[in-house]
Amino acid sequence: xxxxxxxDMNIMDxxxxxxxxxxxxMDAGMGCxxxxxxxxxxxxxxxxxxxxxxxxxxxxxxAYLEAK
Numbered sequence: 001x002x003x004x005x006x007x008d009m010n011i012m013d014x015x016x017x018x019x020x021x022x023x024x025x026m027d028a029g030m031g032c033x034x035x036x037x038x039x040x041x042x043x044x045x046x047x048x049x050x051x052x053x054x055x056x057x058x059x060x061x062x063a064y065l066e067a068k
Contacts, residue, residue: 007044011033
């Protein structure tokens with residue numbers, strides 16, 4: 001079973017699951033994945049800062065992982 005992304009996970013930890021998740025973040029408007037905040041912000045916090053729906057992004061990330 002593939003690992004599942006949750007909103008309380010750190011951004012860098014999510015990216016370490018699969019590099020293919022990076023374009024999903026970028027398409028959602030999070031182009032600064034290498035910034036310092038990505039090392040300590042969780043998905044929900046990062047979405048709040050960028051004005052992104054955390055539930056929708058979580059769903060997209062998990063759909064990508066499930067499709068692999």
